[in-house]
Amino acid sequence: MILTTQTRKETEAIIKQAARKVFLQKGLAGARLQEIADEAGIGRTSLHYYYKNKEMLFNAVFSENFQEIKKRxxxxxxxxxxxxxxxxxxxxxxxxxxxxxxxxxxxxxxxxxxxxxxxxxxxxxxxxxxxxxxxxxxxxxxxxxxxxxxxxxxxxxxxxxxxxxxxxxxxxxxxxxxxxxxxxxxxxxxxxxxxxxxxxxxxx
Amino acid sequence: MILTTQTRKETEAIIKQAARKVFLQKGLAGARLQEIADEAGIGRTSLHYYYKNKEMLFNAVFSENFQEIKKRxxxxxxxxxxxxxxxxxxxxxxxxxxxxxxxxxxxxxxxxxxxxxxxxxxxxxxxxxxxxxxxxxxxxxxxxxxxxxxxxxxxxxxxxxxxxxxxxxxxxxxxxxxxxxxxxxxxxxxxxxxxxxxxxxxxx
DNA sequence: TTTGCTTTTGACATTTTTGTCAAATAGGAA
DNA sequence: TTCCTATTTGACAAAAATGTCAAAAGCAAA
Structure with a gap:
């Protein structure tokens, strides 16, 4: 079985995708970090390693959504x-x-x-x-x-x-x-x- | 100065209106009971006297909105x-x-x-x-x-x-x-x- | 005023969620 | 292997929000 070592960017991308899913569904206030972590398949504490806090994570996701809308x-x-x-x-x-x-x-x-x-x-x-x-x-x-x-x-x-x-x-x-x-x-x-x-x- | 004694129904109506405003603006997850209480001009604890918990309050407000939508x-x-x-x-x-x-x-x-x-x-x-x-x-x-x-x-x-x-x-x-x-x-x-x-x- | 009720209040407990940290682990390079 | 760094983990702390309760206050009728 091959284990693909993930670079930091890749992990960030996985997290952002998971966060995006949860944020879009539940909004900033309704989203739970635990749920995002589960969705991403990592521990909740790891989220903080990649994104200092919930707000940072939201901003990261948001600015991507923003770009995506523009592309449409x-x-x-x-x-x-x-x-x-x-x-x-x-x-x-x-x-x-x-x-x-x-x-x-x-x-x-x-x-x-x-x-x-x-x-x-x-x-x-x-x-x-x-x-x-x-x-x-x-x-x-x-x-x-x-x-x-x-x-x-x-x-x-x-x-x-x-x-x-x-x-x-x-x-x-x-x-x-x-x-x-x-x-x-x-x-x-x-x-x-x-x-x-x-x-x-x-x-x- | 005349103090109008409020009946229970009246107080409930005030609370519901305040709650409605906050819930519509922030959603269920984003709404804070404190903010609703402030908006209604009562203590937060009093909210619990009229509505057992946040969920009950939301349901009360929601079912009114619900009715209002139906009326449309x-x-x-x-x-x-x-x-x-x-x-x-x-x-x-x-x-x-x-x-x-x-x-x-x-x-x-x-x-x-x-x-x-x-x-x-x-x-x-x-x-x-x-x-x-x-x-x-x-x-x-x-x-x-x-x-x-x-x-x-x-x-x-x-x-x-x-x-x-x-x-x-x-x-x-x-x-x-x-x-x-x-x-x-x-x-x-x-x-x-x-x-x-x-x-x-x-x-x- | 006393009584009996409703309502309000503040102190406190509980729960939920988020954030921190140091230790453990993994994985590659020397 | 050893060393070094990046990452993960779990225990814990802190914060935020909700919920409970008994005592206090208000108010009206007796």
């Missing part, structure tokens, strides 16, 4: 793409990454409540919000859409983002397993592309 | 109403109640993660989920809609429910105050009614 959001969208195309590209990119980690979405939503200052950075550093909002406004000016850009924008965010944040709720409502849910979300990607097309057509 | 959801919808009308009625009823307490929505979403068994009751006791889902299915059979009932259903839930759950996120994204948000949500009600009409038209 395509930062370069062609300036002159049609709005419809922008939305479709965005959706595809978001789904591609989010399906792997739907837990992050609810976490994110909560962080906007508990740490709004941090979240502001996420938005500010990333002008995507303004970009899409403005794209909606331009589209309205061009006569492709009627009404209010903000409402359209929120609708778009809702139909893409919410089903990830509400993963557990949806599972209960549709009375389906985790696999069913993932399956369902895969097909939702196509559904949303269709939804976007219809959204524009219905305005004509 | 119209339980009697005419069986033979057109789907379009069902959705519009549902939306109006939901908005009417939710605008007052948008905090509950995110709380609810979290509870589906942390206490799925409890949430199952909320859904089971209330056959509204199945009712609307089936209404979508019937509508598809009648040819009013194409595609998958579950997708339509989730879209509908998303555009109505999500903007409440994401209150803080939306405020940051639209860079607006709480008042602006409320204003915005009021106008969203009308927007959604229009959205529903278009949703059906676009399928023809």
């Amino acid at each position: 959001i395509p930062y370069q969208l062609e300036e002159n793409l049609a709005l419809k195309e922008i939305l479709i590209q965005f959706t595809k990119e978001y789904f591609r990454n989010a399906i792997k980690n739907p837990d992050l979405d609810l976490f994110l939503l909560n962080e906007f409540c508990s740490h709004p200052e941090l979240m502001l950075n996420l938005i500010k550093g990333h002008e995507i919000t303004q970009f899409i909002l403005q794209a909606f406004e331009k589209s309205i000016q061009k006569g492709e859409l009627k009404g209010n850009a903000q409402q359209h924008f929120i609708t778009f965010i809702s139909v893409t983002f919410f089903p990830f944040a509400a993963k557990n709720m949806i599972q209960q409502m549709l009375q389906c397993s985790e696999n069913d849910y993932i399956q369902y979300m895969h097909s939702r990607e196509d559904y949303i592309v269709g939804f976007i097309h219809q959204y524009f057509n219905s305005q004509l | 959801i119209p339980y009697q919808l005419e069986e033979n109403l057109a789907l379009k009308e069902i959705l519009i009625q549902f939306t109006k009823e939901y908005f009417r109640n939710a605008i007052k307490n948008p905090d509950l929505d995110l709380f609810l979403l979290n509870e589906f993660c942390s206490h799925p068994e409890l949430m199952l009751n909320l859904i089971k006791g209330h056959e509204i989920t199945q009712f609307i889902l089936q209404a979508f299915e019937k509508s598809i059979q009648k040819g009013e809609l194409k595609g998958n009932a579950q997708q339509h259903f989730i879209t509908f839930i998303s555009v109505t429910f999500f903007p409440f759950a994401a209150k803080n996120m939306i405020q940051q994204m639209l860079q607006c105050s709480e008042n602006d948000y409320i204003q915005y949500m009021h106008s969203r009600e009308d927007y959604i009614v229009g959205f529903i009409h278009q949703y059906f038209n676009s399928q023809l």
